[in-house]
Amino acid sequence: MxxxxxxxxxxxxxxxxxxxxxxxxxxxxxxxxxxxxxxxxxxxxxxxxxxxxxxxxxxxxxxxxxxxxxxxxxxxxxxxxxxxxxxxxxxxxxxxxDASAQIADRDQTIKEQQSTIEDLKEQIAMKNNAENKPPQNLPPAGEYGDYAGQKIVALTFDDGPGPYTERLLDELKKRGVRATFFVLGTRVDSYPDLIKRMAAEGHVVGNHSNSHKMLHNMSLAQVRTEMEKCATKIEKLLGYKPAVMRCPGGNCSNNVKQYAKDAGIPILYWGVDTRDWESRNVNSILKVSFGKNGVRDGSIVLMHDIYSTTVDAALQMIDRLTADGYVFVTVPEMLHARYGGIEPGKVYV
Ligand SMILES: [Zn+2]
Missing domain, CATH: 1.20.5 (Single alpha-helices involved in coiled-coils or other helix-helix interfaces)
Structure with missing residues (x-):
């Protein structure tokens, strides 16, 4: 290989x-x-x-x-x-x-209008009543006494009747003296017999409101209610309403004047204030009554019959004035003597 x-x-x-x-x-x-x-x-x-x-x-x-x-x-x-x-x-x-307020406004207006209608109805009723029936059975204008040439004085007693009124009436009767009593409705309830007696003995019963409430701040309807309460009580006892009135405390207003006009009566003030409610002293009352601004011919004198001292002083005053030749008249007589008549709703001093 x-x-x-x-x-x-x-x-x-x-x-x-x-x-x-x-x-x-x-x-x-x-x-x-x-x-x-x-x-x-x-x-x-x-x-x-x-x-x-x-x-x-x-x-x-x-x-x-x-x-x-x-x-x-x-x-x-x-x-x-x-x-x-x-x-x-x-x-x-x-x-x-807004709607609620408007409704409330409307309600208020309706209420006010209703109240006005009620007021007007009452005024008409009172006027009709006044025309048909005079407030008191006073004499016709021509039948008042003629006091020409005489000194006259009108004594007035407010706020009663009271516990001393009966004694005063007794003493006035003894002396033949007539006066004017501006009574309270609440007192009329307590002393009905004295109211009847006053009228029977020639005194004049005037209206001083039902319960002495001040009238000057009241509406016309309120004034009427307060005054008519007393007037109706007097009417029940005497058959007629009082022919004169006086404001509690002397405090009047246009509403009070309207009421008086509707009722056909005058409003009475006074010329002499004795201050009896203040002093409750006989000598002090007499001192004021016979002092510089005291009683003179044509005076309307203010007193209160709910004090014992006033009754005492009034009787002394009467005796002294009688001795001086004075004649005692009621308020309507005084107004007729001084003015020849009485104008309803007017304030007289
Ligand atoms: Zn009074």
């Missing part, structure tokens, strides 16, 4: 290992290459996914931001609507309040 051939054979014998080695190397190379390619591909894929996720995240953020913005806008709109709603509510409440 030739050498060359021998080598070749040797090489040929070696070849399967080489081939195996080469195959293994080649396989490894292919595997590594595959791995590398796979790795690269995988990284790319992950990167792509990551990028995708990032994009999605950004998209979501952007959408969230948009939603937040929308929400904020909706919130603002809602607040605005709420504000408008509140405003409407306020307007509605205001309108309701």
């Amino acid at each position: 030739p050498v060359q051939e021998h080598i070749t054979l040797k090489e040929k014998k070696k070849n399967p290992w080489v081939v195996v080695c080469i195959a293994i190397i080649a396989a490894l190379a292919v595997a590594l290459g595959g791995l590398a390619v796979y790795t690269v591909l995988t990284l790319n894929e992950q990167e792509r996914i990551a990028q995708g996720l990032q994009d999605e995240l950004n998209q979501t953020r952007s959408e969230r931001s948009q939603l937040e913005s929308d929400l904020s806008q909706k919130q603002q709109e809602l607040e605005q609507k709420q504000e408008e709603l509140n405003k409407k509510q306020e307007e509605l409440e205001q309108n309701q309040a």
